[in-house]
Amino acid sequence: MMVHIENLVKRYGSLVALDHFNLDIQEGEIFGLLGPNGSGKTTAINCMLALLKYDKGKISIFGKEMQPDSYDIKRQIGVVPQNVAVFDQMTVYENIDYFCGLYVSEKDKRKRLVEEAIAFVGLEDYRKAFPKKLSGGLLRRLNIACGIAHQPGLIIMDEPTVAVDPQSRNRILEGIVELNKKGATVIYTSHYMEEVEQICSRIMIMDHGRSIASGTAEELKRMIKTGETIVIENIVLTEEQRDGLLKLPHVFEANYSEDQTLTVKCTSAKHNLIRVLNYLQKEEATFGRVLSEMPTLNDVFLEITGKELRD
Numbered sequence: 001m002m003v004h005i006e007n008l009v010k011r012y013g014s015l016v017a018l019d020h021f022n023l024d025i026q027e028g029e030i031f032g033l034l035g036p037n038g039s040g041k042t043t044a045i046n047c048m049l050a051l052l053k054y055d056k057g058k059i060s061i062f063g064k065e066m067q068p069d070s071y072d073i074k075r076q077i078g079v080v081p082q083n084v085a086v087f088d089q090m091t092v093y094e095n096i097d098y099f100c101g102l103y104v105s106e107k108d109k110r111k112r113l114v115e116e117a118i119a120f121v122g123l124e125d126y127r128k129a130f131p132k133k134l135s136g137g138l139l140r141r142l143n144i145a146c147g148i149a150h151q152p153g154l155i156i157m158d159e160p161t162v163a164v165d166p167q168s169r170n171r172i173l174e175g176i177v178e179l180n181k182k183g184a185t186v187i188y189t190s191h192y193m194e195e196v197e198q199i200c201s202r203i204m205i206m207d208h209g210r211s212i213a214s215g216t217a218e219e220l221k222r223m224i225k226t227g228e229t230i231v232i233e234n235i236v237l238t239e240e241q242r243d244g245l246l247k248l249p250h251v252f253e254a255n256y257s258e259d260q261t262l263t264v265k266c267t268s269a270k271h272n273l274i275r276v277l278n279y280l281q282k283e284e285a286t287f288g289r290v291l292s293e294m295p296t297l298n299d300v301f302l303e304i305t306g307k308e309l310r311d
Contacts, residue, residue, distance in 0.1 A: 001024060001025070001026065001027075001060070001063065002025050002026060002027040002028075002029070002061065002062065002153075002154060002185045002214065003023060003024065003025040003048065003059075003060075003061055003154070003185075003187070004023075004024055004058075004059070004060045004061075004190040005021060005022060005023040005024075005044070005048065005057065005058070005059050006022055006057055006058040006059075006166065007020045007021075007022065007055055007056065007057045007058070008020070008021040008022070008044070008047060008057035008058075008059065009021075009054060009055045009056035009057055010040075010043055010047060010052065010054040010055060010209075011055050016052065016208075016209055017040050017043040017209050018039075018040050018043055018044060018057075018209040019208060019209035019210050020056075020210065021040065021044060021057070021206070021209055021210060021211060023044070023204065023211065025185065025187065027185055028180070028183070028185055029179050029185055029186070029201045029202055030176065030177070030185075030186045030188055030189050030199050030200045030201050031185070031187050031188065031200065031201070031202055031203070031204070032189070032190070032196040032199075032200035032202070032203035032204070033045075033114070033187060033188070033189045033203075033204055033206070033249065034189070034190075034193075034196065034203060034204065034205045034206070034301060035205060035206040035207055035305075036207060036305060036307045039204055039206050039207045039208065039209070040207075040208070040209040040210075041189055042158070043105070043209075044124065045156060045158065045187070045189075047059060048061070048066065048156075048266070049066075049071065049074075049077070049079065049156070050066050050067060050074075052071075054109045056161050059095070061073050061077070061154065062076060062144065062153070062154070075103050075150070075152075076149045076152050076153045076154060077152050077153075077154045077155075077156065078145035078148045078152035078154070078155040078184075079147050079154070079155075079156045079158075080146075080148070080155065080157040080158065080160050080162075081143070081147075081158055082158040082159040082162060082189075084131075084139050084140065084142075084143045085143065085146070085201075086131050086139075086142055086146060087131075088130065088131050088132055089130075090128055090131075091127065091128050091129060092118070092123055092126050092127050092128070092129050092130075092131070092142055092145075093114065093118065093127040093128065094119060095131070095142060095146055096114045096117050096142070096145050096146055097110065097111075097114045098146075098151050099146040099147070099149060099150075100113050100114055100129060100146075100149035100150050101119070102150075103152075104149035104150050113149050113150060113151060114149055115151060116146040116149075116151075117148060117149035118145060120145065120148075120175060120178075121141040121142070121144055121145045121171075121175060121253065122141065122171060123138065123141055123142060124147065126138060130197070135165075135168075136163055136164050136165070136168075137164040137165045137167065137168025137169075137171075139166070139170070140160060140162075140164050140168060140172065141168065141172065143160070144160055144172065144175065145156075147181060148184075151184075152184065153183070153184060153185065153188045154184070154185050154186075154187070155179060155184050155185070155187070156186075156187045157176065157186060157187065157188050157189070158183060158189050159162075159189055159190050159191065160172055160176075160188075160190075161173070161190065161192065161195060161220075162191075164255075173195060173198065173199055175283075176188065176199055177199055181255055188200060190200075192299075193296060193298045193301065194276075194296075196217075196297060197217045197296070197297050198266065200217070200310075202214065202215065202216055203215065203216070203220060203297070204216060205220070205300070205301060205304055205305065207307075209307045212304060212305070213300075213304050217297060219296075220297065220300045221294075221295045221296075221299075221300055222268075223300065223304070224295060224299060224300050224303040224304065225252065225267055225303065226265050226266075226267070226268065226295050226299050226303060227250075227266055227267045227268030227272075227294075227295065228264075228265075228266045228268070228269075228272045228273070228292060228293070228294060228295075229263065229264070229265050229266075229292075229293045229294075229295070229299075230263070230264040230265075230266065230272065230276055230290070230291070230292050230293075231261065231262070231263050231264075231274055231290070231291040231292075231293065232261070232262040232263075232264070232276075232280075232287045232288075232289075232290050232291075233260070233261050233262075233287065233288045233289045233290075233291075234260055234261075234287055234288030234289070235256075235260055235261070235262050235280070235285055235286070235287035235288070236260060236287075237256050237260075237262060237285060241280075241283050241285065242254050242256050244279065245262075245264060245276065248275050248276065248279060249269070249275065250266045250267045250268075250269040250272055250275075251264055251265070251266050251272075251275075251276070252265060252266070252267060253265040262287075264276055271291075272292075273292050277290070
């Protein structure tokens, strides 16, 4: 087991930030950790890194109990924080060399690792540039290089793609997958559900300091009531017709908005779309574009927590 957290409790006065929190991460996973603001994600990570004292529980990493002085464990961990943490007075190369030097003292080995990190994040043309001269996307890549240059076995990435352009985002996501293929276990937090679904092998949703659901993306989708969402645009519908939709098998919600858009939510079943369209045809309703959408992680998160991820 790469990470094992058992019954972790962390209080700030009367506030319970972690409430008997449990987490297991297998070696080789890209593990997505999701939760609304205030759910306890950052507290859990800081406890995991022994940066915070906790009231109760057990944390082991690489099969060893994690303590503030567990330097042998910490040398095998890389952290990419949400807020870019580099030195403006140092060049790209000097920043990566500095952070790598915290773990690797041998000069020749460190030089090789720094060059590999620069190539890995695609900053070859910027090695002599200062951070203030870099775009947001390039700065994020530098932040990643500083966290992974020593080639750790466990990498914690806290929203590494915030406020970056699509090209840099794709480069970062591809890099995370490549790190995983090379043997790194990754803990990944993000507010972008499509990223989590794209790269994570397993996902946990937490709220109020507890784990409330975990599994693969497909397993999480099967936990919720919504199996299919049908959206019909430019439709004229009466209240009676909307009520009629709610009587159809497997339909549990039908919302009709002022812009003449009908949203029908159904449980998992075959032929939901056909049943809805047959009903509308029978009612002689006219409409425009029809969309059928299977549940997303956004749907899972909203239904399980009752919150938008950015709450």
